[in-house]
Amino acid sequence: MSYTFLFRSLMALSLLGSIPAVHADQLDDVKSSGVLNCGTLGTSQPFSFQDNDTRQLVGFDVDICKLVADKLGVDVRFKMMSVAARVPELNEKRVDIIAANLGYTPARAEQIAFSHQYFASRQMLMVRQESNIESIEQLDGRRIGAVKGSSSERDIKNRLPNSTVTGYADGSATYLALQQKKIDAQYGSEAGLMRFVQQAPANSPLALIETAVFVEPWGLGIRKNEPEFLAAVNQILVEADASGEITEIFDKWFGADTPYAMQRAYEVEPITSL
Amino acid sequence: MLEIVREYWPMLLVGQYPNGPLGGLALTLIVAVLGLAFSLPLSLLIALARVSPVKWLSFVTAQFVRVIRGIPLLMLIFWAYFVVPKLIGSSVSGFTTLVCALVVYQAAYLAEVIRAGIEAIPSGQIEASRSMGSSYMLTMRKVILPQALLNVLPSMTNQFVSTIKETSLGYVISVNELTFSANQVNNLVLTQPLQVFGVLAVVYFIVCFSLSRSLRWLDMRIRRSRAMA
Amino acid sequence: MYLLEAQYLYQMLGGMVTTIQLFIVSWVLAFSVALTLVVIRATEWSVARWLVDAYVEYHRNVPLLVHVLFWYFGMPELLPESVRGWLYQHNAEMSLAAIALGLGAAAYIAEDIRSGLRAIPDTQFEAARAMGANYLQGMRYVIIPQALRHAVPALIGRALLLFKNTSVTMAIGVAELTYQAREIENDTYRTFATYGAATAMYLAGAFLIMFIGARIHAYYAISGGRNA
Numbered sequence: 226m227s228y229t230f231l232f233r234s235l236m237a238l239s240l241l242g243s244i245p246a247v248h249a250d251q252l253d254d255v256k257s258s259g260v261l262n263c264g265t266l267g268t269s270q271p272f273s274f275q276d277n278d279t280r281q282l283v284g285f286d287v288d289i290c291k292l293v294a295d296k297l298g299v300d301v302r303f304k305m306m307s308v309a310a311r312v313p314e315l316n317e318k319r320v321d322i323i324a325a326n327l328g329y330t331p332a333r334a335e336q337i338a339f340s341h342q343y344f345a346s347r348q349m350l351m352v353r354q355e356s357n358i359e360s361i362e363q364l365d366g367r368r369i370g371a372v373k374g375s376s377s378e379r380d381i382k383n384r385l386p387n388s389t390v391t392g393y394a395d396g397s398a399t400y401l402a403l404q405q406k407k408i409d410a411q412y413g414s415e416a417g418l419m420r421f422v423q424q425a426p427a428n429s430p431l432a433l434i435e436t437a438v439f440v441e442p443w444g445l446g447i448r449k450n451e452p453e454f455l456a457a458v459n460q461i462l463v464e465a466d467a468s469g470e471i472t473e474i475f476d477k478w479f480g481a482d483t484p485y486a487m488q489r490a491y492e493v494e495p496i497t498s499l
Numbered sequence: 500m501l502e503i504v505r506e507y508w509p510m511l512l513v514g515q516y517p518n519g520p521l522g523g524l525a526l527t528l529i530v531a532v533l534g535l536a537f538s539l540p541l542s543l544l545i546a547l548a549r550v551s552p553v554k555w556l557s558f559v560t561a562q563f564v565r566v567i568r569g570i571p572l573l574m575l576i577f578w579a580y581f582v583v584p585k586l587i588g589s590s591v592s593g594f595t596t597l598v599c600a601l602v603v604y605q606a607a608y609l610a611e612v613i614r615a616g617i618e619a620i621p622s623g624q625i626e627a628s629r630s631m632g633s634s635y636m637l638t639m640r641k642v643i644l645p646q647a648l649l650n651v652l653p654s655m656t657n658q659f660v661s662t663i664k665e666t667s668l669g670y671v672i673s674v675n676e677l678t679f680s681a682n683q684v685n686n687l688v689l690t691q692p693l694q695v696f697g698v699l700a701v702v703y704f705i706v707c708f709s710l711s712r713s714l715r716w717l718d719m720r721i722r723r724s725r726a727m728a
Numbered sequence: 729m730y731l732l733e734a735q736y737l738y739q740m741l742g743g744m745v746t747t748i749q750l751f752i753v754s755w756v757l758a759f760s761v762a763l764t765l766v767v768i769r770a771t772e773w774s775v776a777r778w779l780v781d782a783y784v785e786y787h788r789n790v791p792l793l794v795h796v797l798f799w800y801f802g803m804p805e806l807l808p809e810s811v812r813g814w815l816y817q818h819n820a821e822m823s824l825a826a827i828a829l830g831l832g833a834a835a836y837i838a839e840d841i842r843s844g845l846r847a848i849p850d851t852q853f854e855a856a857r858a859m860g861a862n863y864l865q866g867m868r869y870v871i872i873p874q875a876l877r878h879a880v881p882a883l884i885g886r887a888l889l890l891f892k893n894t895s896v897t898m899a900i901g902v903a904e905l906t907y908q909a910r911e912i913e914n915d916t917y918r919t920f921a922t923y924g925a926a927t928a929m930y931l932a933g934a935f936l937i938m939f940i941g942a943r944i945h946a947y948y949a950i951s952g953g954r955n956a
Contacts (some may be wrong), residue, residue: 243849258870268686275683277506277507304673309577309913309919309923310671310672317584331915331916332915335918336917336918373907392907395682397688397690399693399800406769407820421690569888570930570931570934572741578923580802611885613882615882623929651882656839667793699791700795703789704786707790708789711788
């Protein structure tokens with residue numbers, strides 16, 4: 226086994242993701258197979274997670290995938306996948322579409338195609354109430370924690386150039402670091418942070434800084450070079466928006482009856498125009 | 500901690516089953532048992548090849564072991580997940596990939612442990628056995644390996660236990676084993692990660708400790724029966 | 729050639745440097761603790777032996793990730809507030825990670841050395857004592873050097889594992905190689921390229937360790953022996 230061979234294999238592998246697929250149209254494939262394979266994280270409440278009572282996969286992303294499959298007239302099959310594997314899973318054709326906390330950035334859009342925005346995540350900062358921090362700027366120079374891989378740490382670094390950002394394994398670990406004063410603020414999506422604010426013990430309350438750092442548009446991930454499939458998915462989203470189905474799903478997971486009590490404040494629209 | 504166990508034990512024990520694929524501790528055990536069952540014979544073969552007088556055989560296996568040991572298991576699993584289907588031309592499940600990656604990885608490590616054991620046996624023994632007319636293989640089988648394997652049993656036990664713990668890396672390719680389930684629970688409980696990981700630690704401890712204790716007991720018994728203790 | 733821009737490679741090299749620092753510090757810690765454990769374990773005093781056994785069993789049977797989380801989130805809570813504050817301002821992730829990794833590896837290294845010890849006949853120790861060496865001298869000059877020699881292959885394996893296991897510390901935010909790789913992956917979604925580069929860097933580091941290990945092995949080998 227020579228080192229050159231190994232190196233070449235690695236190079237070759239690194240190219241795999243960028244070779245455009247040459248095959249029949251994916252829309253036809255999905256329709257003829259009768260199944261839409263949807264990849265989702267399974268560990269991201271309330272987007273996709275395992276319900277403890279029924280032990281079934283549920284959530285906002287799960288319902289969106291179901292919606293797309295219904296409108297295509299096919300069954301849906303879910304596949305749980307990790308953050309690290311989600312993009313290769315899609316590009317290697319293990320799944321047809323991914324609904325997995327995919328925030329749009331131009332760099333990311335070089336690897337996968339994004340559907341219209343189906344969710345907009347208000348990225349916010351959460352602090353300990355006793356720290357009396359009320360504005361984003363007050364945090365410049367302080368330590369900020371975020372979940373590794375959940376959202377772009379770069380955005381917070383741009384906004385607060387003197388702060389250090391530490392990425393933790395998950396939201397719970399970041400929360401613990403915040404409560405233990407290892408960090409001064411936790412950065413994340415409004416929905417995610419709200420649950421911590423509500424569940425924090427009374428003797429160490431937390432608060433969100435009112436203004437969002439920025440609003441991250443989320444799209445469904447589709448392989449590049451599948452214009453017809455992408456158009457079909459987009460059309461489904463637009464129609465479901467007009468018919469009120471998207472709002473219905475939103476209210477089911479984020480509305481007044483949920484712990485989040487959020488108002489829908491985004492449109493289904495092309496991401497690139499945002 | 501007890502509350503977490505009381506509330507979430509089905510998820511930790513079997514994952515989504517019967518509403519979905521089997522997961523949790525049950526899956527961890529299945530992966531670990533398969534991993535051990537296949538890696539032990541493979542590692543013996545590799546170790547024998549490595550110390551064998553056949554030059555090319557020992558060279559090839561040495562390079563194989565070297566590369567495998569140089570790659571973090573996490574990366575190996577990740578690559579196996581995307582490369583194996585390309586090699587065999589059909590898609591394989593995350594479960595199969597995890598077992599394959601674990602077997603290859605552990606076999607490389609176990610082979611090193613066994614080789615160290617073989618090399619610790621004084622070479623005079625081989626010479627004595629060979630000069631009495633035994634073949635190379637017979638010498639290995641009857642003289643060297645029994646002593647070598649016994650001498651390195653503590654290190655081998657370590658590797659077995661590692662295998663169990665390393666099944667947890669299946670999360671990168673979404674094998675919903677125990678650690679994956681614990682992460683899901685963590686996501687539901689949210690504010691008690693230390694307790695959730697505490698439960699996880701206790702469960703792994705019980706499984707691993709019983710294995711290492713049984714092997715230690717076996718070791719003692721063999722030593723006693725050979726009056727070596 | 730499409731792989732990664734210089735900016736990302738630079739970021740990864742930074743991660744590699746952190747990985748190597750973490751590896752060296754925790755290895756030194758692990759080896760010193762392991763030797764202490766072996767010597768204590770070899771005494772006749774049953775309480776000491778029991779304590780060492782408990783230490784080893786804990787580390788062997790609890791996944792490293794859980795152990796690292798325990799040191800990062802659990803241990804500092806026992807420190808006084810002022811010390812804690814200071815620690816958090818001075819890269820607590822890195823030092824606590826090194827301690828957790830080092831203590832964990834020590835348990836394994838101690839076992840490897842013990843395996844080596846078992847290959848040495850008891851008579852050698854008795855001979856050393858008979859020649860007037862006390863317990864520590866017998867261990868230090870006669871037994872441990874030989875045990876280490878037998879344990880060299882296992883110890884090299886252990887060093888490699890420790891090197892690779894440093895990646896677990898990304899869970900508590902240590903910006904090592906895997907952490908940086910995931911960061912870049914998350915920025916660009918170029919999964920294969922980033923993981924390919926990371927794998928290549930780990931391999932390079934591992935080969936270096938193996939090379940040094942082989943030198944040590946050759947140095948320690950018994951001259952005229954089968955593996956000299």
